[in-house]
Amino acid sequence: MEKMSQEEIIEFLVEGTFTGKVSTINKDGSPHITPIWYILDEDNYVTFTTYSKSVKGKNLLRDSRISFCVDDQVPPFSFVIIDGIAEIISESDNLLVWTTKIAERYMGKELSNEYGKRNAFDGELLIKVIPKKVIGQKDISV
Amino acid sequence: MEKMSQEEIIEFLVEGTFTGKVSTINKDGSPHITPIWYILDEDNYVTFTTYSKSVKGKNLLRDSRISFCVDDQVPPFSFVIIDGIAEIISESDNLLVWTTKIAERYMGKELSNEYGKRNAFDGELLIKVIPKKVIGQKDISV
Numbered sequence: 497m498e499k500m501s502q503e504e505i506i507e508f509l510v511e512g513t514f515t516g517k518v519s520t521i522n523k524d525g526s527p528h529i530t531p532i533w534y535i536l537d538e539d540n541y542v543t544f545t546t547y548s549k550s551v552k553g554k555n556l557l558r559d560s561r562i563s564f565c566v567d568d569q570v571p572p573f574s575f576v577i578i579d580g581i582a583e584i585i586s587e588s589d590n591l592l593v594w595t596t597k598i599a600e601r602y603m604g605k606e607l608s609n610e611y612g613k614r615n616a617f618d619g620e621l622l623i624k625v626i627p628k629k630v631i632g633q634k635d636i637s638v
Numbered sequence: 639m640e641k642m643s644q645e646e647i648i649e650f651l652v653e654g655t656f657t658g659k660v661s662t663i664n665k666d667g668s669p670h671i672t673p674i675w676y677i678l679d680e681d682n683y684v685t686f687t688t689y690s691k692s693v694k695g696k697n698l699l700r701d702s703r704i705s706f707c708v709d710d711q712v713p714p715f716s717f718v719i720i721d722g723i724a725e726i727i728s729e730s731d732n733l734l735v736w737t738t739k740i741a742e743r744y745m746g747k748e749l750s751n752e753y754g755k756r757n758a759f760d761g762e763l764l765i766k767v768i769p770k771k772v773i774g775q776k777d778i779s780v
Contacts (some may be wrong), residue, residue, distance in 0.1 A: 501736060503701050510769075512711075513711055513713065514711055515709055515711050515713055515715070517659040517671060517707050517709070518671075519661035519669035519670070519671040519705065520669055521663070521667065521668070521669055525663065525667060525703075526703040526705070526721070527661035527662055527663055527669055527670075527704065527705040528661070528662070528669075528705055528717065529659060529660075529661040529671065529705040529706065529707040529719060530707065530717075530720075531707060531709040531715075538711070559665075559667075561652055561668040561669060562669065562692065563668070563669040563670055563671040564671065565659050565671040565672065565673060567657055567659070567673040569654075569655055569656055569657050569711065571655065571744065571745065573673075573744075574656070575673050577671060577672065579668070579670075602713065602715075603713065603779060606765075611779070637744070637745060637753070
């Protein structure tokens with residue numbers, strides 16, 4: 497097991513179609529987890545969108561603490577974990593720009609407009625994960 | 639997007655070397671997330687081990703509420719989420735049996751004894767996720 501460099505962490509975060517798994521806190525204090533599509537913004541903050549009435553949307557509006565994880569699921573196993581605070585942007589003028597960029601990562605350039613529009617709902621929140629602690633580990637099983 | 643059947647959920651949970659991502663609650667109420675190796679036990683409960691002094695070990699000993707997620711990270715994207723309660727077995731007589739079975743899934747038969755021993759620490763907890771709510775969704779992007 498070895499620590500990733502800052503550069504390796506960023507490379508890992510944008511690799512292929514890796515999805516993020518985000519954990520938020522439910523109203524009763526229990527944990528909630530869900531996979532997300534995301535990209536890094538110009539400051540390398542994890543950026544995703546979620547509907548304001550979704551469980552994670554409602555959770556983040558109430559308690560902005562968030563924990564984020566990406567891993568590759570194959571030997572020798574590597575992962576990145578980011579603990580942070582969600583910056584929540586409601587009614588972003590650029591929502592469609594973000595949903596289209598995010599869709600491009602996961603569905604490809606050709607389908608990005610279609611999926612970008614599909615995901616740019618009224619009431620969709622733009623979320624940025626402002627990191628407090630970042631861990632990147634590679635070659636866990638070595 | 640389509641709901642998975644119970645059978646499809648179980649097949650998905652044991653596919654290849656998919657890792658689980660588990661979310662637990664830190665002492666200050668913030669969320670904690672981490673990837674895990676796991677298998678299903680004879681009752682199809684998600685089963686893993688963790689050191690009692692690890693963050694997730696300490697968290698579960700204080701608050702056994704747990705949220706678990708597996709996804710495939712490739713189009714058309716599928717996932718399973720299990721919200722439940724962690725049953726915690728300290729000083730299991732069968733710890734080495736479980737760590738070896740789990741290692742076999744991720745590292746293969748040949749290395750399973752080596753990795754099983756490596757993971758059967760004194761102080762290692764055996765955890766079973768007793769489900770309260772299970773969601774399986776397939777073909778999310780279709």
